[in-house]
Amino acid sequence: MRNVKVFALMGVIAVTAAGCGQKQEAAPKNDTSVAAETSQMAETGQETKEEETEKPQWEPQSAISVVLPASPGGTVDLSARLWAQYVKEVCGWNAVVVNSAGASGSVAANTVLSSDADGLTVLYGHNLVNVANVAGVTDYNYEAFTLGPNFSEEPAQQLYTNAEAYPDLESFIADAKANPGKLQACTEVGAYTYYELLAFEKAAGIDLDFVDVGSTSEKMAALLGKQVVLSPSSYGVAKDYLEAGQFSCIGFPGPEETEVLPGIKTFKEQGIDVEFAPQDFSFYFPKDTPEEVVKAYEWATQEILKNEDCLKSLNELGQVPKFMTAEEAEQNEAKLYAQFRELQDSLDK
Numbered sequence: 001m002r003n004v005k006v007f008a009l010m011g012v013i014a015v016t017a018a019g020c021g022q023k024q025e026a027a028p029k030n031d032t033s034v035a036a037e038t039s040q041m042a043e044t045g046q047e048t049k050e051e052e053t054e055k056p057q058w059e060p061q062s063a064i065s066v067v068l069p070a071s072p073g074g075t076v077d078l079s080a081r082l083w084a085q086y087v088k089e090v091c092g093w094n095a096v097v098v099n100s101a102g103a104s105g106s107v108a109a110n111t112v113l114s115s116d117a118d119g120l121t122v123l124y125g126h127n128l129v130n131v132a133n134v135a136g137v138t139d140y141n142y143e144a145f146t147l148g149p150n151f152s153e154e155p156a157q158q159l160y161t162n163a164e165a166y167p168d169l170e171s172f173i174a175d176a177k178a179n180p181g182k183l184q185a186c187t188e189v190g191a192y193t194y195y196e197l198l199a200f201e202k203a204a205g206i207d208l209d210f211v212d213v214g215s216t217s218e219k220m221a222a223l224l225g226k227q228v229v230l231s232p233s234s235y236g237v238a239k240d241y242l243e244a245g246q247f248s249c250i251g252f253p254g255p256e257e258t259e260v261l262p263g264i265k266t267f268k269e270q271g272i273d274v275e276f277a278p279q280d281f282s283f284y285f286p287k288d289t290p291e292e293v294v295k296a297y298e299w300a301t302q303e304i305l306k307n308e309d310c311l312k313s314l315n316e317l318g319q320v321p322k323f324m325t326a327e328e329a330e331q332n333e334a335k336l337y338a339q340f341r342e343l344q345d346s347l348d349k
Contacts, residue, residue: 074216148283
């Protein structure tokens with residue numbers, strides 16, 4: 001695996017957030033990337049399942065700790081805080097978000113794995129467990145947990161540059177090819193963005209200098225401070241800088257344009273044949289968590305996604321509501337794990 005520089009950056013970017021949408025067909029895989037086999041949504045609103053989960057007997061008797069593999073300010077954090085806000089408003093549950101970044105999400109994951117299987121401590125995030133395992137950071141994947149429901153989805157992270165230096169994809173690719181191995185792109189080693197950048201680099205035929213700067217908010221600080229020239233990010237975090245003309249978005253590796261990323265083109269329509277899995281935000285419980293607990297979370301999440309204010313907030317965050325039962329989420333995890341493993345194997349050749 002390639003060497004990656006590690007920078008320590010100070011400061012946190014304050015961001016606001018919210019997102020919403022409707023299902024679309026997922027695109028098939030291609031030879032240069034991990035394809036999204038899950039459906040994406042493009043318009044606001046979502047129909048609930050025809051057979052809704054009945055209100056369960058179980059409910060938390062004290063506050064839930066929603067443990068995150070992320071620092072404050074990124075969309076994992078903001079999405080989790082939306083769930084916590086509306087599970088209180090809609091269902092009367094108390095939930096506290098606990099930020100526990102570090103070691104490609106394994107700090108947070110290990111915290112939950114060692115917790116009691118009582119429904120009061122749960123991991124929340126997207127693809128983190130599988131990616132950390134494929135990267136060799138951990139010796140376990142999603143199968144070490146009891147899977148819970150999925151709450152929302154956002155497109156694969158977009159790639160942002162300093163607008164003054166690179167106003168578009170063409171100018172960035174030209175400079176990257178003229179200066180192989182010199183343009184610095186920030187990521188987190190062993191995280192989702194690391195593999196996304198590797199897929200983009202391979203499809204574009206360029207060689208970047210990867211720099212590990214930490215979480216999403218730290219990536220934005222690095223790009224804003226011109227310590228790097230390229231950063232992946234979610235729209236909800238980057239949109240203020242994009243609208244202010246400080247950042248340019250050179251594209252995103254999705255199957256087609258989407259209303260939750262207004263004006264942002266896919267890489268495919270710009271001639272770069274790369275597609276990457278969307279980010280599905282799910283719950284992961286300690287192993288052997290009782291089924292009644294999981295069913296309660298399914299019910300609560302469905303109830304939250306009926307709330308119009310919640311849907312509006314998700315839309316502003318650049319996410320769409322995407323409920324999956326625990327069983328469906330586990331099937332999705334199995335597909336994503338196979339895809340990330342396939343990508344890692346292709347990079348090792």
